[in-house]
Amino acid sequence: MSGSLPPLRLAINGYGRIGRCFLRALHERGLAERFQVVAINEPANSESIAYLTRFDSTHGRFPAPVELQDGTLVIDGRSIQLTHADTPEGVDWRSLKVDLLVECSGQYSNRAGLRRFLEAGCPRVLLSHPANSAADVDATVVYGLNHGRLNGDERIVSNASCTTNAVVPVLELLDRELGLEQVLLTTLHSVMNDQPLVDGYHHSDLRRTRSAMQSMIPVSTGLARGVERLLPGLKGKVLAKAIRVPTLNVSAIDLTVTLAQDADVAGLNALLQIASNGPWKGVLTTSAAPHASIDFNHDPHSAIVDLSQTRAGGARLFNLFIWFDNEWGFVNRMVDVAQRWHAGWSQS
Incomplete structure (x- = not known):
């Protein structure tokens, strides 16, 4: 984003x-x-x-002074107004002259709900979750x-x-270079706040009534639908499941693919390394060190492919392993999107 643009x-x-985290x-x-x-x-x-x-138990102390003064949050000398409404209309966003609302509650996923923010005075809304x-x-x-398709409108x-x-990033690269016939994704995701620490009446999904810190718990996921929404050429080719695991942060994806062209482990890993230093630099990276998940806490990349875990089941069947900080990597992409979007509407 150009330094000449007005502050957002x-x-x-x-x-x-x-x-x-944002x-x-x-x-x-x-x-x-x-x-x-x-x-x-x-x-x-x-x-x-x-x-x-x-x-913050996961990411440590905030990197600037934080104070509370007469109900106002003051960070590094700058005041942030705090409100405590439970509806979009409960805040006078218009008087705050907000350029962009970052919606991180997860409660609004359809256009009718999201338009309530627009009608309440927020000219633009960036969601931290998929829409319905x-x-x-x-x-x-x-x-x-x-x-790059964001134009400010x-x-x-x-x-x-x-x-x-x-x-x-991994699927786009593989499909573009080698073609994808079938994709199976298993996400090993850290615990989330819709799970209890001890068994309790916490959720309509009975598995999510169980203690988050004592079990690995299968949960539903819309990942296949989300992938196909972004990569429509893979429609009907993607299966996904998810398991919550008792760690506070950093998740992984066990990825199995059937390719349309022959390949081998060395060639596949080389392709990933090239992409991490080229078109996907800063978003995708690779490592071949003997990692544990904690190594990627506070890692800003969207995906880190563990090259030591790439396996072949023949010339076209491959298994890859992807680490990601499900909090920090994601919010860094939100910041990137906000910057790109802002540049678009400031120049339009």
Whole structure:
């Protein structure tokens, strides 16, 4: 984004794991001056908001001074208004002169719900989750794949999901270079806040009533639908399942593909390495070290392909393993999308 562009006035709706990481990413990337968060709407009390901004069990202390002054969050000397509404209409977004709302509550996934933010005074909304359907948003963006299509006319944009951002770079590359006949994805995802620490009446999905920290728990996933939405040439070729695992952060995707052309492990790994230093640089990377998941905590890439785990079951059947920080990698792509989008509407 050009330094000549005016500062962007941002608001965050929903200040959980993704909302807090988004704010932190702006500071860690030196963007807090150009991307000024002026308001946070979160039903929790102000003291908890300030405390969980300052201290984070997964990503450490906030990289700037954090204070609470008369109910206002002050970070590095800049004030952020706190509101505690539970509806889009409960905040006077218009008076805040917000340029972009970052919707991180996860509660609004269709156009009718999202339009409530527009009608309440937010000119644009960036979702931290997939929409119910492609028609519910003006664009679903995976940075590195289709961010260049943003022209500034959009009003509602989805950043897809963390798993979609992790696997689409690999699938796009394989399909473009070798062709994909079939894809099977198994996500091993860290625990999320829709799971209880101990067994309890917590969810309509009975598996999610079980303790998150004692079991690996299969859950439903819309990953196949999300992949096909971004890569329509793979429609009908993708199967996906997900298992929650008892770790706080960093997830993985076990990817099995049938290729349309013959290949081998060395050639496949070389292709991934070339892409990580070329068209997907900064989004996709590779490593062949003997990793554990904690090695990728706070890693800003969408996907890290573990080259040591690539396996062949013949000339066209291959298994790959992808690590990703499901919080930090994802919010960094949200920041990238916000920058690209802002550049588009500022020049239109």
